[in-house]
Amino acid sequence: MPDTVEGRDAVDLLERSRSAVEPQLRAAVASLPAPVRRVAGYHFGWERADGTEATGSAGKAVRPALVLAACRALGGDPQQAVRAAAAVELVHNFTLLHDDVIDEDPTRRHRPTAWSVFGVPDAIVTGDAMSALALGLLAGDRHRASAAASVRLSACVIELCAGQQADCALEERPPHEVTLDECLAMATAKTGALLGCACALGALYAGAGAEEVAAMDAFGREAGLAFQFIDDLIGIWGDPERTGKPAGADLAARKKSLPVVAALSSGTAAGAELAELYRGSMDAAAIRRAADAVERAGGRDWAQLQAGDRMSRAVGELSRAVPDLAAAEDLLSLAEFVTRRNR
């Protein structure tokens, strides 16, 4: 797949999507009651904790770009799908707000998380309000896909909730009891669901039929899983200079990421060694040994292969939705981008 499509690479595409969607997103957030709006504005990076304007980034906004690109790929007018794109980005950010509360994460996008600045109650109610705002935005759209898109986004939120629940439940269980199937199901719900929904909404807004919508959904899900495999590899072997996280961050936290669970369930001596390391606390030496053990147990190669396999499946699904793949260049470019990113 080419890195550059007609001179516009994925970074340009993301930039143009952000420009198209951000006014709608800001207008929606501006409609929230003041104290809730302020927490949301901080979370998006538009405001500092004291309420003054900030110029921080609100994230890459891959999901709204997928909505617009999916709409365009199926012959729709992306301008008409801007509300849907904003709704998807609101849902993504509502889950981040609540996940940060649940995981007690202190930082997000290199800034203190909203709950650590405004307190847990404000972060919970702001997430609640952003979720309702997203669904109301879609329901109130005059586009004829509005009702179907609302139902689809509602189902996606429920799946995201189940994914977050599964993530918490898996983290509390002993590593050797966690199966790869459970990890994959969790990643599908937590990561694949919203990327799939973004593509499905784009298809709905293009007036696509049920089969095309389902294929677009599957494309987004598979790309999302490919992304998750890469993200998990970066969590172990990512370059701290590029990721902004210490080396082996996921191992330090004894996370049950996909390569780790693959290694633990490999039945190899290296897998047993990893299990033993995961019983203790992880100093720098233990992290290095654990990374080595995951690799020797085959977890690294497997995850790399799986990422490629999921991308192939994604392309297969996309070709079902859009037989002329030339029309889907932007989608391919976005899928490529999220699966080779180094943040």
Place this chain on the structure above:
Amino acid sequence: MPDTVEGRDAVDLLERSRSAVEPQLRAAVASLPAPVRRVAGYHFGWERADGTEATGSAGKAVRPALVLAACRALGGDPQQAVRAAAAVELVHNFTLLHDDVIDEDPTRRHRPTAWSVFGVPDAIVTGDAMSALALGLLAGDRHRASAAASVRLSACVIELCAGQQADCALEERPPHEVTLDECLAMATAKTGALLGCACALGALYAGAGAEEVAAMDAFGREAGLAFQFIDDLIGIWGDPERTGKPAGADLAARKKSLPVVAALSSGTAAGAELAELYRGSMDAAAIRRAADAVERAGGRDWAQLQAGDRMSRAVGELSRAVPDLAAAEDLLSLAEFVTRRNR
């Protein structure tokens, strides 16, 4: 207003509404992914913590009864509004789940709260899922009021969030800095909004015009405020035998309820005495003295008068929506019921 309407009092009406709505509500909850469904089933009192069936009450379900009664009062078929009634009850219960997390309340309906049984993460994601379920239920309804009702319910959820945020913010401020206007605005958002929305949804499902919908909304809001005044009076002078709470529970918690804030801002010696009491911890003697101070400062009489005034306004709004009040007997009966209840 008669206690009994054609031989059916409000208790019967509530019972019949519950029977009409509960199958839809249970089917909706049953559609949730298993772990989230279990927390929801526990919260509704349908299941014990171990997942076995329970026969507990899921609450009085006043809000769904208001949806059906408002629909009937405006000539609609309440059967068609059952989904909307279930959606409103889901929203009510999602806010209870999250409020219990935020307030760290240990009990709800005489049972341990969901977060205290399943943990905070499960309670947060289950509330999130129930909120999305409610909005998806409305968006997916084939009734022509579906889109307008979804938009209305979404706006209501946002208002409820702002109300909960305001409640937390007020509780953290020094008592003498809290104004009655702020307390009333908070009660309107936290309690009035959903009762108003329930009535508005019933009106929308009856095919009513914008003015009737607005009047129904205002009826529900005013009745909700009347309810809040009575609830606050019960929080101070309620009979522990009937309420199941110790006498003066709200004073023990130094809550800034409406009669308390009225007393604190009365400029009377009794108000100053109450302010002084609220600075210390509240033993039984202090609670008795505080209740006496609220009464002498005029907080009790004022709240009682306000409750009556709000009920009058509610009836006035109702007569704007339904000129022949005979058709609105059920709504009046429900409003009466919630404002004289002794739980």
